[in-house]
Amino acid sequence: MKKFKSFFRSIYQREDFPLIIFSVVCFLFYLCLPVSYDDRVQIPKCTGLSLKGYWDLMVFDYFKWSSRVVVNGVMYFMLGHNGVLWKFLTAAILFFLMKFLSRIMDFPDRRKGYLIIIAMFLLVPWEYLGGAGWGACTITYLWPIALGTLSFTTVYKAMNGLPVKWWEYMLCTVILLFSTNQEQMGAVLLAANGIIFLYFLFTHRLKFVYFWNSLIAASGTLFNLTVPGNALRSEVEAAARFPDWDMVSMLDKLDLGYSLSMDKLLTGKGCVLFPLLALLLMIGVWMKYKDRLYRGISAVPFAYFVLFGLLGNVTVNIFDHFPAGNTIDKFGVVNTQNAFHMSGYMQLILYSVAGACFLLSFYVLIKDTLAGIGMMLLMLAAIAVRIVIGFSPTVYASGDRTYLVTYYVLFFAALLIYKKVIIHLPDKWLFYLDRTLYILAGFTMLNFVCGIML
Amino acid sequence: MDKRKKTVILFSVLALVAALIFPLIRYKSITSPIQETSYDPALECKSSALLWNLDSIDNSTGFIIPGWIYLQGYEPKKIRYSVWLKEKGSSRCLILTTETMEREDVAKSATDGLNHTLSGFCAAVSLRNLDLDTRDYEIIIQYACDDRNYLVPTGIFLRDQLLKG
Numbered sequence A: 001m002k003k004f005k006s007f008f009r010s011i012y013q014r015e016d017f018p019l020i021i022f023s024v025v026c027f028l029f030y031l032c033l034p035v036s037y038d039d040r041v042q043i044p045k046c047t048g049l050s051l052k053g054y055w056d057l058m059v060f061d062y063f064k065w066s067s068r069v070v071v072n073g074v075m076y077f078m079l080g081h082n083g084v085l086w087k088f089l090t091a092a093i094l095f096f097l098m099k100f101l102s103r104i105m106d107f108p109d110r111r112k113g114y115l116i117i118i119a120m121f122l123l124v125p126w127e128y129l130g131g132a133g134w135g136a137c138t139i140t141y142l143w144p145i146a147l148g149t150l151s152f153t154t155v156y157k158a159m160n161g162l163p164v165k166w167w168e169y170m171l172c173t174v175i176l177l178f179s180t181n182q183e184q185m186g187a188v189l190l191a192a193n194g195i196i197f198l199y200f201l202f203t204h205r206l207k208f209v210y211f212w213n214s215l216i217a218a219s220g221t222l223f224n225l226t227v228p229g230n231a232l233r234s235e236v237e238a239a240a241r242f243p244d245w246d247m248v249s250m251l252d253k254l255d256l257g258y259s260l261s262m263d264k265l266l267t268g269k270g271c272v273l274f275p276l277l278a279l280l281l282m283i284g285v286w287m288k289y290k291d292r293l294y295r296g297i298s299a300v301p302f303a304y305f306v307l308f309g310l311l312g313n314v315t316v317n318i319f320d321h322f323p324a325g326n327t328i329d330k331f332g333v334v335n336t337q338n339a340f341h342m343s344g345y346m347q348l349i350l351y352s353v354a355g356a357c358f359l360l361s362f363y364v365l366i367k368d369t370l371a372g373i374g375m376m377l378l379m380l381a382a383i384a385v386r387i388v389i390g391f392s393p394t395v396y397a398s399g400d401r402t403y404l405v406t407y408y409v410l411f412f413a414a415l416l417i418y419k420k421v422i423i424h425l426p427d428k429w430l431f432y433l434d435r436t437l438y439i440l441a442g443f444t445m446l447n448f449v450c451g452i453m454l
Numbered sequence B: 001m002d003k004r005k006k007t008v009i010l011f012s013v014l015a016l017v018a019a020l021i022f023p024l025i026r027y028k029s030i031t032s033p034i035q036e037t038s039y040d041p042a043l044e045c046k047s048s049a050l051l052w053n054l055d056s057i058d059n060s061t062g063f064i065i066p067g068w069i070y071l072q073g074y075e076p077k078k079i080r081y082s083v084w085l086k087e088k089g090s091s092r093c094l095i096l097t098t099e100t101m102e103r104e105d106v107a108k109s110a111t112d113g114l115n116h117t118l119s120g121f122c123a124a125v126s127l128r129n130l131d132l133d134t135r136d137y138e139i140i141i142q143y144a145c146d147d148r149n150y151l152v153p154t155g156i157f158l159r160d161q162l163l164k165g
Helices: A002-013 A017-032 A038-046 A051-065 A069-080 A083-105 A110-122 A126-130 A134-150 A153-159 A166-180 A183-202 A208-226 A228-241 A250-267 A273-288 A292-310 A312-318 A342-365 A369-391 A399-424 A427-451 B003-031 B104-109 B158-164
Strands: B035-038 B050-054 B062-071 B081-087 B092-095 B097-101 B120-126 B137-143 B150-157
Touching: A002 A017, A017 A083, A017 A110, A038 A051, A038 A069, A038 A134, A051 A069, A051 A228, A069 A083, A069 A134, A069 A166, A083 A110, A083 A134, A083 A153, A083 A399, A110 A399, A110 A427, A126 A134, A126 A399, A126 A427, A134 A166, A134 A183, A134 A399, A153 A166, A153 A208, A166 A183, A166 A208, A183 A208, A183 A369, A183 A399, A250 A292, A250 A342, A250 A369, A250 A399, A250 B003, A273 A292, A273 A342, A273 A399, A273 A427, A292 A312, A292 A342, A292 B003, A342 A369, A342 A399, A342 B003, A369 A399, A399 A427, B003 B097, B003 B120, B050 B137, B050 B150, B062 B081, B062 B137, B081 B097, B081 B120, B092 B137, B137 B158, B150 B158
Parallel strands: none
Antiparallel strands: B035 B092, B050 B062, B062 B120, B081 B092, B081 B137, B097 B120, B137 B150
16 A cells, blocks of 8 residues: 555656646546447458458558558558557557657746646647547547657757657658658648758758658658549549539639638637637737737737637627628638628638738747748648648538647647747736636536537 | 838738738639630420529629529439520620529429439629620520530520619
8 A cells, every 4th residue: 555655656746747647537538438430430341350451451542542541551450459559559649749749848847837738738629539430530630640740859859959869760750651641731741841941951050850851741742642542532522522513613612711711710619729829929929029010910810819709799790791790601701692792802801811910920929030930831831731621522521620730730839839928927927827728728628528429 | 120020011011912812813703704605505405304493683783693403303413503694696605603502492392302402503793794785695504414414595684684673
């Protein structure tokens, strides 16, 4: 008993104690979740297969279904084996992800830092990972996102002048290859690695690892774009889910992807992460600058959220022609029915203005000009990977999980901005900011739990 | 003015220009005819199985032409409707931007037991793209679903609609 107590005390005293608890709860939580949607089909299909069987499924995907050959291959293997394995690995991957993020952020109080990272992570709605089955979505979305982030370990070490071991190169290359195979993550990884590569190229501090990672991300994205299965699947999906797909032009698809993505992000529908990030950016800029232009620019995204998201119904009730009540149909926010009304066009303009102000706020807040532009480009890439979903006939069928990559990039950005903001904040304000964050995370989790299907 | 502020102003102006250009392109793409074509009387549908209707046409600063069309006893896999404007006394036609609409009311009233929810359509064209002072246009509905291609002359002319107000 004494040994037991001292063991628990030693764990409790560890600075990563919140993270251990989070990982254990995450594992237990996954154990309790029901088998649903695609998992019901995939698990029997993948169980009892030999390695040749998994290979055949991957070959089928390559020619007939999807560019996610590697990601789906891992998913088939994991779902075909004991269900506990992928659940344990998910908890382990999240543990290492948070550890890595904590190392990058380098919060003065490590224990509190873990709490902040966990709270912000929980702001991304967990239910998005269950939209096509918990196993299928977690392995094909959460794993590439988490492992893609972990693949920056070598870059981080190189940036800080730390030695990189050969096995770290190997491991990071493998997980980068895996993550790039998820097409949205591939584009974001290409943007992130490309920005780092160009930054160090222009500042004459280029190292091999920056070039190597960019090369892998570029090759992976090229592979995703050229796989024959994607085009075939698009045809099948269009016939099944979008019979009038041929009537929608490229501009309509752009409008559709742009309007759906910007509306959801800016109004905070279903996820409070973007409004929180907009608030943090506003606080950061207002604390740092007295310039009215900077302050005005940083206030626009949060003001948009308040006017058209939080108080959207009130705004539309009072100002009934305001561009907030437009329905986004298959043509986007501007369609044949409202083609001669300003409202739809105004809404497009407002999306762009709020989005541009959001990006510019990063540039204003981050002191280093090149890093600021890099951050703007990364955010742009994160939003763009959701916008291009408008070009897919599964734009409605894939549901909210296609926002996950965007949201997780916003999560990383929110952490970075939080770190910049707390330097300028008085302790009392920081206390309230942290509590607000915990409460929001609590509400997001409560919302998720209430929505779970039994 | 410092360099950072100049860059912010430059980016802001560029963003504003970009924010204005997209809606303008959008307006042009929706309210202008997609292309010109010539009318082929051989494609005119004589079958009574092709049911259609044009709803009330809005003609404020342009025409918004809503309606529905479906082939009784046939549920298409690939849907493609378009509204054409045929110049009176000529075979020249303008193909308009047309969008499908969900029409639960039409689906409910259908008696063949098939799903005709996506039988609705809506087309738009700006008055600027038409020459209604010297010409008149008849509304034609094209039903080009799967391998079937029919043209339905509605007998409704735009100038009459304009006079109705």
